Amino acid sequence: KNQVEQSPQSLIILEGKNCTLQCNYTVSPFSNLRWYKQDTGRGPVSLTIMTFSENTKSNGRYTATLDADTKQSSLHITASQLSDSASYICVVSAATGTASKLTFGTGTRLQVTL
Amino acid sequence: DGGITQSPKYLFRKEGQNVTLSCEQNLNHDAMYWYRQDPGQGLRLIYYSQIVNDFQKGDIAEGYSVSREKKESFPLTVTSAQKNPTAFYLCASTGSFEKLFFGSGTQLSVL
Numbered sequence: 001k002n003q004v005e006q007s008p009q010s011l012i013i014l015e016g017k018n019c020t021l022q023c024n025y026t027v028s029p030f031s032n033l034r035w036y037k038q039d040t041g042r043g044p045v046s047l048t049i050m051t052f053s054e055n056t057k058s059n060g061r062y063t064a065t066l067d068a069d070t071k072q073s074s075l076h077i078t079a080s081q082l083s084d085s086a087s088y089i090c091v092v093s094a095a096t097g098t099a100s101k102l103t104f105g106t107g108t109r110l111q112v113t114l
Numbered sequence: 115d116g117g118i119t120q121s122p123k124y125l126f127r128k129e130g131q132n133v134t135l136s137c138e139q140n141l142n143h144d145a146m147y148w149y150r151q152d153p154g155q156g157l158r159l160i161y162y163s164q165i166v167n168d169f170q171k172g173d174i175a176e177g178y179s180v181s182r183e184k185k186e187s188f189p190l191t192v193t194s195a196q197k198n199p200t201a202f203y204l205c206a207s208t209g210s211f212e213k214l215f216f217g218s219g220t221q222l223s224v225l
Contacts, residue, residue, distance in 0.1 A: 107156070
């Protein structure tokens with residue numbers, strides 16, 4: 001069964017600090033891995049999409065890494081801001097690549113405080 | 115929200131009632147999807163449509179129905195057969211490189 005596990009479940013950090021969110025997956029055959037940001041009561045917004053051959057991808061202060069051998073990914077947030085407070089969802093796509101074959105993690109809820 | 119409009123934002127259903135959630139997109143995307151989000155769980159696929167007049171069941175289709183009469187519209191009906199409908203419902207469409215664009219969601223609650 002395809003699974004995506006995220007850790008920690010929740011995290012509180014001070015504004016300006018860095019943090020790293022983890023994602024482990026057992027989706028096979030692997031196609032790509034995505035990170036989404038979801039504000040409370042809103043739809044998720046795409047941050048990064050990485051294929052098998054990509055190790056790192058950045059989007060502003062967000063940097064995602066992928067280790068396809070160990071089936072792990074991380075999302076690093078640099079110099080956090082209050083607006084980073086949200087849930088971050090890891091999503092892994094099976095080899096067909098269609099959205100019908102996506103497996104979603106349960107998310108990490110990040111709170112950035114003063 | 116990437117050109118996808120969901121309405122209403124909040125919806126209440128009485129027992130035995132069918133309710134319909136609206137999803138409209140102006141992105142000219144062929145594929146559209148409905149997901150259900152429950153607290154502490156990952157998004158689960160209800161139905162998807164890759165072309166007009168065609169749709170497929172997802173992982174949790176029981177108690178739901180859809181139609182795709184127009185490319186821009188993909189409404190979801192939550193029928194009385196869905197015994198636990200309280201959830202946050204998200205509509206999405208697929209653009210280039212299979213990137214998902216989501217609407218802002220509809221929170222459905224039972225009266």
